[in-house]
Amino acid sequence: MAQLFISDLHLSPQRPATIALFLRFLRERAAQAEALYILGDLFDAWIGDDYREGPIPEILDALHASSVGGTRLFFMHGNRDFLIGERFAAESGCELLADPYRLELAGQAALLMHGDLLCSDDHDYQQARRKLRDPAFIAQMLAQPIEARLALAADYRRRSGEATSNKAADIMDVNQQTVAGYLRAADARLLIHGHTHRPAAHAFTLDGAPARRIVLPDWQPDLGGYLLLDGARMERLSFS
Numbered sequence: 001m002a003q004l005f006i007s008d009l010h011l012s013p014q015r016p017a018t019i020a021l022f023l024r025f026l027r028e029r030a031a032q033a034e035a036l037y038i039l040g041d042l043f044d045a046w047i048g049d050d051y052r053e054g055p056i057p058e059i060l061d062a063l064h065a066s067s068v069g070g071t072r073l074f075f076m077h078g079n080r081d082f083l084i085g086e087r088f089a090a091e092s093g094c095e096l097l098a099d100p101y102r103l104e105l106a107g108q109a110a111l112l113m114h115g116d117l118l119c120s121d122d123h124d125y126q127q128a129r130r131k132l133r134d135p136a137f138i139a140q141m142l143a144q145p146i147e148a149r150l151a152l153a154a155d156y157r158r159r160s161g162e163a164t165s166n167k168a169a170d171i172m173d174v175n176q177q178t179v180a181g182y183l184r185a186a187d188a189r190l191l192i193h194g195h196t197h198r199p200a201a202h203a204f205t206l207d208g209a210p211a212r213r214i215v216l217p218d219w220q221p222d223l224g225g226y227l228l229l230d231g232a233r234m235e236r237l238s239f240s
Contacts, residue, residue: 001034002230003105007114007194008218010080012044013054017221023058025224025239026066033071038094039194039216040078040114045157047149048142049087060092067093076101078114078195082133083142102186105229109188115195115215118174118182122167173198179213180206192216192227199225201236 011019030036067073075094077084089096101112120126131137141149164172173196183191189211199217203210214236217225224239 002032002228003035003037004030004033005037005039005112005192005214005216005227005229006219006224007039007078007216008041008197009224010041010044010218011055011059015044015221016055018219018224019055019059021219021221021224021239023062025226026062029226029239030066030071031069035072035074036066037074037076037097037112037192039076039112039192040099041080041194041218042075042078043081043084045153046081046083046088047146047153048083049085049091051146051149060088063092063094076112076114079116079129083138100182100186102188105190106232106234108190109186110190110192111183111186111188113182113191113193115174115193118178118193119172119196120175120178121171121173124163125172172196174213176204183211190214194218199236 006025009018009022011022026036063073073092073094074097075084075089075092076097076099084096086096088094097112099112099114099117103110103112116125116129141152144152174193179191183189183206189206189209191211191213193213194216196215197218198215200215202213202215204213205211214227214234216227217236219225222240226237226239228235228237
């Protein structure tokens with residue numbers, strides 16, 4: 001059976017059409033698949049598993065229905081939803097994956113990542129990421145009242161947008177040497193990731209062997225995209 005890979009949906013109350021598109025994707029595509037891998041930034045922000053306002057209950061119910069229906073669900077943190085925890089996993093039916101995560105796909109070793117670790121030329125971002133992912137910082141963040149966390153998340157998105165607008169585009173893309181380093185460490189020649197919003201299939205040579213890097217697309221209100229892997233078939237597909 002098929003395995004599907006998605007990332008960067010950035011679901012939020014401000015994007016009801018994208019939410020509706022994703023819920024339909026779960027019913028019409030994921031329901032027929034063996035597994036669905038969500039490689040980060042499913043949500044545009046996540047302030048903790050205890051927050052249940054807006055569309056979150058509906059999304060959790062839809063994920064749980066997919067899991068109960070027989071589709072294995074896997075979730076990897078992105079830079080926007082890294083506060084997702086075990087309660088979310090239990091209620092949605094998702095299994096949480098480390099970043100990076102190595103597995104066998106169609107008989108070959110593959111590496112799954114959100115993708116932000118690959119953007120190693122963006123030193124400011126990487127420094128901020130290390131701070132945000134520190135367990136002590138996360139514990140401090142989750143101890144704040146919900147209203148304070150909402151304000152902090154809004155401020156983070158604002159500052160992130162300002163920083164992005166002032167950076168050169170190439171700095172925010174992956175570093176090929178970093179890509180090679182992660183693949184070598186995993187003894188893999190296939191990398192699947194999101195984050196950059198630059199969907200493509202890159203073929204290259206790594207230590208004399210063919211290698212591939214598949215970049216997943218971000219979702220728009222009227223158009224989503226995913227990677228389909230079914231036996232020897234690997235295809236990037238759209239969903240609308």
